[in-house]
Amino acid sequence: MTHHRGSARARASHAILVAAATAIVLGGGAGFAAAKTVVKWMHVETVPANLKVWEEVAADYEAKHPDVDVQLQFLENEAFKAKLPTLLQSDAAPDFFYSWGGGVLRQQSKTGALMDLSGAMNADGGAWAKTYKPAALNGLTFDGKTYAVPYRMGTVAFFYNKQLFQKAGVKAEDIKTWNDFLQAVKTLKAASITPIAGGGGEKWPLHFYWSYLVMRNGGQPVFDKAKNNQGDGFMDPAIIKAGAQLAELGKLQPFQAGYLGATWPQTLGVFGDGKAAILLGFENTEANQAKNSGDGKGIGAENIGRFPFPVVEGGVGKVTDTLGGLNGWAVTKNASPAAVDFLKFLTSPEQERRMAAAGMIIPAAAGAEDALKNPLMRQAADQLAASTWHQNFFDQDLGPSVGRVVNDVSVEILSGQMSPEEGAQMIQDARALE
Amino acid sequence: MTDLTATGVAGSVTASRTVTYKSPTSRGRLPVLILFLPPALLLFTLFVILPMGEAAWYSLYRWNGYGTPTEFVGIRNFTVLFNNGAFSQALINNGLIIVISLLLQIPLAIWLAMMLANKITGVVAFRLIFFLPYVLADVAAGLIWRFVYDGDYGLFAAIAGFFGVATPYVLADRDLAIYAVLAVIVWKYFGFHMMLYIAGLQAVDRSVLEAAEIDGATGWQKFRYVTLPLLSSTVRLSVFFAIIGSLQLFDLVMPLTGGGPSNSTQTMVTFLYTYGVTRMQVGLGSAVGVVLFVICVTLAFGYKRIFMRHD
Numbered sequence: 251m252t253h254h255r256g257s258a259r260a261r262a263s264h265a266i267l268v269a270a271a272t273a274i275v276l277g278g279g280a281g282f283a284a285a286k287t288v289v290k291w292m293h294v295e296t297v298p299a300n301l302k303v304w305e306e307v308a309a310d311y312e313a314k315h316p317d318v319d320v321q322l323q324f325l326e327n328e329a330f331k332a333k334l335p336t337l338l339q340s341d342a343a344p345d346f347f348y349s350w351g352g353g354v355l356r357q358q359s360k361t362g363a364l365m366d367l368s369g370a371m372n373a374d375g376g377a378w379a380k381t382y383k384p385a386a387l388n389g390l391t392f393d394g395k396t397y398a399v400p401y402r403m404g405t406v407a408f409f410y411n412k413q414l415f416q417k418a419g420v421k422a423e424d425i426k427t428w429n430d431f432l433q434a435v436k437t438l439k440a441a442s443i444t445p446i447a448g449g450g451g452e453k454w455p456l457h458f459y460w461s462y463l464v465m466r467n468g469g470q471p472v473f474d475k476a477k478n479n480q481g482d483g484f485m486d487p488a489i490i491k492a493g494a495q496l497a498e499l500g501k502l503q504p505f506q507a508g509y510l511g512a513t514w515p516q517t518l519g520v521f522g523d524g525k526a527a528i529l530l531g532f533e534n535t536e537a538n539q540a541k542n543s544g545d546g547k548g549i550g551a552e553n554i555g556r557f558p559f560p561v562v563e564g565g566v567g568k569v570t571d572t573l574g575g576l577n578g579w580a581v582t583k584n585a586s587p588a589a590v591d592f593l594k595f596l597t598s599p600e601q602e603r604r605m606a607a608a609g610m611i612i613p614a615a616a617g618a619e620d621a622l623k624n625p626l627m628r629q630a631a632d633q634l635a636a637s638t639w640h641q642n643f644f645d646q647d648l649g650p651s652v653g654r655v656v657n658d659v660s661v662e663i664l665s666g667q668m669s670p671e672e673g674a675q676m677i678q679d680a681r682a683l684e
Numbered sequence: 685m686t687d688l689t690a691t692g693v694a695g696s697v698t699a700s701r702t703v704t705y706k707s708p709t710s711r712g713r714l715p716v717l718i719l720f721l722p723p724a725l726l727l728f729t730l731f732v733i734l735p736m737g738e739a740a741w742y743s744l745y746r747w748n749g750y751g752t753p754t755e756f757v758g759i760r761n762f763t764v765l766f767n768n769g770a771f772s773q774a775l776i777n778n779g780l781i782i783v784i785s786l787l788l789q790i791p792l793a794i795w796l797a798m799m800l801a802n803k804i805t806g807v808v809a810f811r812l813i814f815f816l817p818y819v820l821a822d823v824a825a826g827l828i829w830r831f832v833y834d835g836d837y838g839l840f841a842a843i844a845g846f847f848g849v850a851t852p853y854v855l856a857d858r859d860l861a862i863y864a865v866l867a868v869i870v871w872k873y874f875g876f877h878m879m880l881y882i883a884g885l886q887a888v889d890r891s892v893l894e895a896a897e898i899d900g901a902t903g904w905q906k907f908r909y910v911t912l913p914l915l916s917s918t919v920r921l922s923v924f925f926a927i928i929g930s931l932q933l934f935d936l937v938m939p940l941t942g943g944g945p946s947n948s949t950q951t952m953v954t955f956l957y958t959y960g961v962t963r964m965q966v967g968l969g970s971a972v973g974v975v976l977f978v979i980c981v982t983l984a985f986g987y988k989r990i991f992m993r994h995d
Contacts, residue, residue, distance in 0.1 A: 328962075331962060332961055335961075339750065357964070362751070450856070450945065451856070507835060508836070508855075510853075510945035511853060511941065516836075650748075650962070650963050650964045651963040651965055654962065661945075661946070662946060665945075665946070683746075683764070
């Protein structure tokens, strides 16, 4: 009921705003100095160094365009996702906001809350569109209409603590298959080392395991069929097998104590404090584990290794298939031309190089990855460049309701509360209700 | 949600008025009514009646919250709801919270009030200390307790470390999490009920107690046969607040567990938020709202009618 009140309140505040605006106009608006165009930029970034780079980019733009005032607005990740539907329909909607693409962006686009950018992108023979990697642009385009400006790409992969691996006698380069991985977990456990840092409290950090297992078992055809509700859907044997393998991992109790209540920052902290050997994380794990560790330094870049999610025996998926993010800036329908122009600036190869050089992102701008200095980021970019199938995060691609069920089910299967069949059925049921 | 109680109170008040008084218009108060009723009526309609009606309407649609709902699905949202394991758990938890409130929180509050109603030195300080948790914002209390329960750096970790036992991760444990939440609920709200009872106790005529004393009544007999009956209207009020408050519990649970692990600490309102708002299933969320509304109204009116008709 809260949101209904919210909308009523929004209406009331709208009325007040209108009244205030009228009062200003009647009160001789001519007396005011030329107002700046405010560009409201909503994001979920928490790393201070990255924010500083953004602020510099904004300052550079403002220097060239004195009539524009770029304002960064932060919302915490989970709060952001929950608040967005209400926000987009209110007068407080930002000019552009962070988007993970996929089903959520598609749903938002269908509601008319977003601006179709394809016209601007394709003007002058597609001059603007050509500055991005085609895969990035395609991922944010539905039915020929582009709804977000490509910003970054990413891959989810395993990161490991070299010292802990050495202590337990595990060699990362030997982990080629899922069974190798399970063996590594057992060896680490035998050496009294917590094998994996897991964020069960927020659920999505664990859904990466299920996602990758589905990709490795069934490959693209199986997932695409399930997503489009064809054939067996999520009841496909390959998907149920992925669930069984996930349950097998869960039985080994590989996670830190209390992982079911752990948030993602806490999980990064567990890895960063050297309390667990492995983390399935994003390309920028190095910076984030440092920030969330107890001493703020983490385990140090030289102590972090990286390896792709292994293949499963008898699976169709390849080790070169990647799961990861494709992020863009979705532009709201009432955004000012200045906002669009600023986005063009923000995601230009020049600025993306600057952010790549700072180790913030794997650029979505064409050719900008040459600026990546950080070796771990470079590895991620290379893996992306060689990707045979790049799949967006399942919980984003499948849309908010089915996506969240996937997150729930992943945690339930891992913690032994649900059988792989029950899990698959639950996702299929949610899909059928769409 | 607080409006619901307001509805209940206002409803029964008007009901009893019409019984006891003649129609107000017959006394020539029509102009007053025309003058003073519209503002309150308008606000009440706009912010209470209308949203409730909207929720009931949305609950019959599959709707993600954008634009206007168009896809009519009948009672499907309600079918889905009652077949949902997490919602059943939420109902059970709400029931458990009510039971604990009645069996643990209220007796505790009465006991403390009995001790603190007398004018002895330091009594004000103690009242303040016990009342303090209630003053705290729910979210802040939730965050504080999340830290207390934290198995790595929290108070529980320190206590466990002191005794050299393995740290319990209570909020990450399916079987324990709900009791951890219940403990916080009791801690948070007993002070409020205690204050109600202190006020009630101060209204108890001391001469009655003295008479009982002269008649040779023991301490327990004085409490059981004199104090408690004289306190009964306060008890009924306190129980009413406890039940309605338990049903609406939300902001304490969210920072503590967010309803997890495995939905074991879900309440009806956290369920509404998790499944309705964050999953953009406004139709389903509205269905939860309707169910919650029906339960609240039934309980509030039923309780008032049965237990509070003379108060």
